[in-house]
Amino acid sequence: MGMTLAEKIISRKIGRAPSPGEIVVLPIDAAMAQDGTAPLMIKSFEGMGAKKVWDGSKAIFVIDHISPSSNEGTSALHKMMRDFAKKFGVTLYDVGEGICHQLLPEKGHIYPGGIVVGADSHTCTHGAFAAFSTGIGSTDMAAVFASGKLWFKVPETLRINISGNMPKNVMSKDAILYAIGEVGADGATYMSVEFTGDAVKAMSVDSRMAMTNMAVEMGGKTGLIASDGVTRQYLEGRIKVPFLEISADPGAHYADNLEVEADKLEPMLSCPHQVDNVKAVSEMEGLQVDQVFIGSCTNGRLEDLEVAARVIRGKKVRARTIVMPASRETYLAALKNGIIEELVKSGCAVGVPGCGPCVGGHHGVPSPGDVVVSTTNRNFKGRMGCADSSIYLASPLTAAYCALNGKITVPE
């Protein structure tokens, strides 16, 4: 019987076809912890009495969540990470480098067929490169740092097949929000979510990553896309291993299937306070918007900033608008092609590459009663630091229109 993409990647590591539900132990190709999870990882690592990190080139720290630090307590935790990285030879990406899920592929840590774990739930993002990539907690990460291996339950797979052409005002974010609305916040729990179809093949790496990033919002263990020419073009020159094209076998068994007709999609919003509370933007049109955030590991990439700038350039935003490039590389590219200047002139507040207001620590915590339109991945109550604000998740295109008009607007 054919294998799904997840089964295929795992089979290359264990030398045979795995069965869903089976527990396997896999060698890890990249392991990442960020400033919200690394301090506890360090505590567990030291508590275990571990003496060394298995491979400092594969063990990675990223300071991105509260970056640069906004307070003394966080600064002490950042220092703890820097000290540990120095002592054990861990690869460290410090303040200003960007968001972990953007940095790992940019810096060549991600490649097709790799097994990746991150102490961050959105680690599923890297499945866009056909890497089996999933989020774990700090103590699991300590076990990986100590041994270079971890146990996994082989997941069943939900296939989301997106066929046809997407309308001009629809982005991959709208497709994933639509899918989450259909599947539900726990509809893919423990499962691998495999995205297929000609609409996916036609997507850029940036667009693909926005979808795999949100697999966890339906409970998924990883979001996966077969590697192809688009993947190759992005990874060549970055990775040190040979590039592989990996895809699912014909005849693979999928536990569930969702068919999405791209032509019928429209701009979507995820409404407060659950990601699966999904509506068409048109249903909410006219609602006053106080703050817009364009950024994050979901939609802070160059393509996203370009889309936003195309809408906003030459005009003034009416809502308070915060923009954060996903990484230094993104920031530099956006500076070079003039996007940053256009956004700043239009009244946007452009910040340091990092997670920004998404996790509620700094850089734009809303006030009670605020309506926020955000290109991020979670709208849970209190997510951005204020339990009495309402967060609507949207594509960068929709967010840009909302910023410009100060109210929820269907993009053209």
Next chain:
Amino acid sequence: METLKGKVWKFGDDVSTDLIIPGKYKFKTIDLDELAKHAMEGADPQFASKVSKGDIIVAGENFGCGSSREQAPLVIKHAGVSAVVAKSFARIFYRNSFNIGLPLVECPDLYDNVDTGDVVEIRLSEGKVMSGSKTFYFKPIPGFLMTILQDGGLVEHFKKRGRFVWEEPTRSQ
């Protein structure tokens, strides 16, 4: 660890890690005495002051969804909760809980049969939860996770054995 008996605190579906411990606290400290003051704050702001040692959380679907923060099961455990029984759990929360020594029980049938304040008894190895005269059954916890739990979590487990249970050649599943 085999038998856990405690008073129930009942919550609904999709209790996220942002409700269990808001992100704004977790970036500032890893001091659990401090963090546990905010346990379940997003779902019930008074929870930390009301909960007693040994109490049991009963919840609906997808408990612990959202971020990978291990602070979530840690604050629940540190606040005194001895176990969480839910209809289902989010994946990362599930792993994290066993790794830090907090037992989780997936028992969908219990939910509609208990209320906050009831006393329930969990027998982990027998796979059952008792509430008054009623007994509800659940699929037993996998052997290697029980081993980690009995050792007091993954840190103690490694300290005690010098290797991880899944690295042992004759591991049972």
